[in-house]
Amino acid sequence: MxxxxxAESVVQTALKVADKENIGKITQCKVVLGELxxxxxxxxxxxxxxxxxxxxxQFDKVEVLIETEKTGLLCQKCGHSWDYENVKGDLTGDQxxxxxxxxxxVFVHTRCxxxxxxxxxxxxxxxxxxxxxxxxx
Amino acid sequence: xxxxxxxxSVIAERLKDIDRIVAVTSGKGGVGKSLVAATLAAALASxxxxxxxxxxxxxxxxxxxxxxxxSLDFPEEKQGILPxxxxxxxxxxxxxxxxxxxxxxxxxxxxxxxxxxxxITQWGxxxxxxxxxxxxxxDETLDVLAYIPQANFLVVGIASKVAFGGIEKLxxxxxxxxxxxxxxxxxxxxxxxxxxxxxxSLNIPFLGALRFDPSIEDAIGKPGALLSTxxxxxxxxxxxxxxxxx
Numbered sequence: 001m002x003x004x005x006x007a008e009s010v011v012q013t014a015l016k017v018a019d020k021e022n023i024g025k026i027t028q029c030k031v032v033l034g035e036l037x038x039x040x041x042x043x044x045x046x047x048x049x050x051x052x053x054x055x056x057x058q059f060d061k062v063e064v065l066i067e068t069e070k071t072g073l074l075c076q077k078c079g080h081s082w083d084y085e086n087v088k089g090d091l092t093g094d095q096x097x098x099x100x101x102x103x104x105x106v107f108v109h110t111r112c113x114x115x116x117x118x119x120x121x122x123x124x125x126x127x128x129x130x131x132x133x134x135x136x137x
Numbered sequence: 138x139x140x141x142x143x144x145x146s147v148i149a150e151r152l153k154d155i156d157r158i159v160a161v162t163s164g165k166g167g168v169g170k171s172l173v174a175a176t177l178a179a180a181l182a183s184x185x186x187x188x189x190x191x192x193x194x195x196x197x198x199x200x201x202x203x204x205x206x207x208s209l210d211f212p213e214e215k216q217g218i219l220p221x222x223x224x225x226x227x228x229x230x231x232x233x234x235x236x237x238x239x240x241x242x243x244x245x246x247x248x249x250x251x252x253x254x255x256x257i258t259q260w261g262x263x264x265x266x267x268x269x270x271x272x273x274x275x276d277e278t279l280d281v282l283a284y285i286p287q288a289n290f291l292v293v294g295i296a297s298k299v300a301f302g303g304i305e306k307l308x309x310x311x312x313x314x315x316x317x318x319x320x321x322x323x324x325x326x327x328x329x330x331x332x333x334x335x336x337x338s339l340n341i342p343f344l345g346a347l348r349f350d351p352s353i354e355d356a357i358g359k360p361g362a363l364l365s366t367x368x369x370x371x372x373x374x375x376x377x378x379x380x381x382x383x
Contacts, residue, residue: 005147005217005257012146017138032140097211098234101218101257104250105231108240118241126249129140 002101003039006128007047013130015058023135025060026052030133034126035071035084036103038096060136071125073106080114081123087113144256148284151217151255154262155189157383159319160281160288164307165300166272169324170293172353174269175203176369177291179360180376182225186264189220192230193281194271195242195250201232205358209236217259224360229258247276255284273303274310282314289383292321292341296334308339319382320344322375344378347371 014029031048033039045064052059071084087110088096095109103126112120152158161174171194178190192200201209204223212218212233220227231250242250260266268288271277281288290311294304304321311318320342323334327349337343348367356362356369363369 001216002214002218002257005151005259006144008150008216009143009145009147009256012150013141013143016146017141031143094236098236101211102231102234102250102253104242104246104253105234105240107242107246108235108238121243122246128143130143131140132138 001043001047003044004047004051006037006039007044008051010048010128010130011051011055014133015055017130017133018058018135022137023133024058024137026058026062026133026135027060028063028065028132028134030065030067030131032129032131033066033068034103034128035068036099036106036122036126037128038100038103041066041068067131069125072123073120074123075112075115075117075120077117077119078112078115080112082113084125142252144252145284148252148255151258151260152266152285152287155260155266156264158266158268158285158288159291159379159383160268160270160285161291161293162270162278162307163272163293164274164303164305165294168272168293168295168300169347170272171199171269172203172357172368173291173293173322173324173347173372174267175200175360176363176372177376177379178226178265178267179204179224179364180369180372181265181267183364184376187227187262188225189227189229189260189263189266190269191254191258191266192228192232192269193251193277194269195231195247195277196271198230198232198237200228200269201230201237203357203363204228204360206232209233215259217257219259226360227260227263229254244276248280251277251280251284274307278307278310282316286316289317289319291319291344291379293324294321294336295325296323296330296336298335301335304336305339308341312340317383319379322347325349344375345371347375
């Protein structure tokens with residue numbers, strides 16, 4: 001499961017922030033997951049908690065909140081904007097899975113639904129971010 | 138707290154069991170950089186090294202053609218993705234996900250692709266990771282400088298007035314960035330060419346020349362055959378030179 005690698009990145013980032021903010025035990029972290037990553041929230045939460053458990057001295061039964069940010073796309077050519085969910089139904093299984101691995105291949109496997117253009121951008125809903133952590137000093 | 142991108146935090150972890158990284162670059166396209174990178178990887182593997190090859194020429198990937206990759210099936214997943222073994226080389230490329238179809242990527246997209254590939258690829262232990270860089274000094278080069286500071290740059294050039302300017306600019310940027318530059322290798326040297334090409338005037342070590350070799354074309358897709366060409370023999374000499382230096 002390749003999500004494990006990304007879950008590890010959440011834990012590592014939380015540890016860095018905790019170190020910087022002098023937080024001894026992390027009790028909660030909030031993650032923003034770009035929709036384009038196509039990662040199941042429950043699976044991701046489980047992976048983060050499993051990896052956090054291996055750092056038990058820093059994570060005290062951590063609560064993991066995950067918010068998905070919808071992916072919005074914008075065509076540079078015609079100005080049309082659309083949500084990824086409007087086009088993902090047109091993808092083959094392989095195309096959807098490719099985007100799940102490397103989200104930016106959305107530029108390979110989709111086009112602007114209005115003008116068919118290749119020059120569009122991801123306005124929101126990509127990447128994985130640690131939004132907040134809470135803990136005890 | 139400002140929200141923080143998490144994927145970059147594990148790039149160093151993914152690369153920690155790699156003894157040395159060679160980024161094969163050039164200031165100009167068409168100088169044979171991808172062939173040098175892939176054949177160097179093959180030479181290193183043939184000499185008994187555990188080798189990886191990462192194709193970061195995202196707009197025009199060609200390493201899969203040179204190595205003779207037969208299947209573009211998704212890589213196996215295990216705590217990330219495992220680079221498939223191709224002729225003894227662990228190989229990773231965007232083509233496994235683009236299925237070798239074209240994509241038009243702007244700068245921010247290139248950076249995100251690189252970050253994702255670097256964050257999820259589990260290389261394991263390697264003696265050498267060779268990176269096939271795109272030509273010029275764009276996002277990929279800047280991202281390698283940012284996320285792979287331990288990379289050693291091998292500059293590929295040709296003895297042409299047209300190419301020299303671009304190559305010199307790249308070399309100067311690398312020197313300004315205080316990164317490790319192995320030197321410049323002159324590719325496609327013709328019989329009877331002047332011994333000292335303009336590349337030897339660059340302010341980095343001149344690592345010698347690779348002969349112009351028309352027999353390469355038929356060997357593309359067959360790394361073993363590539364190593365048996367005169368070009369392959371010259372790459373073997375380059376391999377030894379690199380192993381002396383890093």
